[in-house]
Amino acid sequence: AQKITQTQPGMFVQEKEAVTLDCTYDTSDPSYGLFWYKQPSSGEMIFLIYQGSYDQQNATEGRYSLNFQKARKSANLVISASQLGDSAMYFCAMRENTGNQFYFGTGTSLTVIP
């Protein structure tokens, strides 16, 4: 089974609107971390936001927030007030406490329309 599933290959959003990128995960480890990365066309993977499995509140970092629904095993990224510079690939990832490997999803390509 896939550890991380991103079902939206491509998304479009109007500038200044909010957008939600979906991510579901699969693990039996009670302790894990969830991450979102942004990859612009330049190629570098940029860390955006982290959510721990025991965190009671959803993580936020500026315009990024993580909608964490533990029972549903989902960790959706919400980008508020989209900007043209947000156009990029977005990857969801997970790290289990029992291992040292990161598991990445297949990514979602976000295009912000002016």
Add this chain to the structure above:
Amino acid sequence: KAGVTQTPRYLIKTRGQQVTLSCSPISGHRSVSWYQQTPGQGLQFLFEYFSETQRNKGNFPGRFSGRQFSNSRSEMNVSTLELGDSALYLCASSLPSGKSTDTQYFGPGTRLTVL
């Protein structure tokens, strides 16, 4: 604090040659992971090194190898290059503390083209 650096940034090789890519982690980070990214296969884990030892390995042939030095710098080597090895190779470093909170920070990547 300086980020993860990778050299070279771009590389063109021909089939059958070998190549060595270098990665310098963030100062204080002791774990280095390598990934291959292609349009068809996405992001695939190659291996992870910690304290000069390979700790995890992905599902790649033995032509792909790596090592880590005492200063945590890492190199990966691909021998007998094939056309399918053309990809963006990303290096990521983390502390690690051994917890699920460890974040990986990525370098800019090395774009390898095999002709």
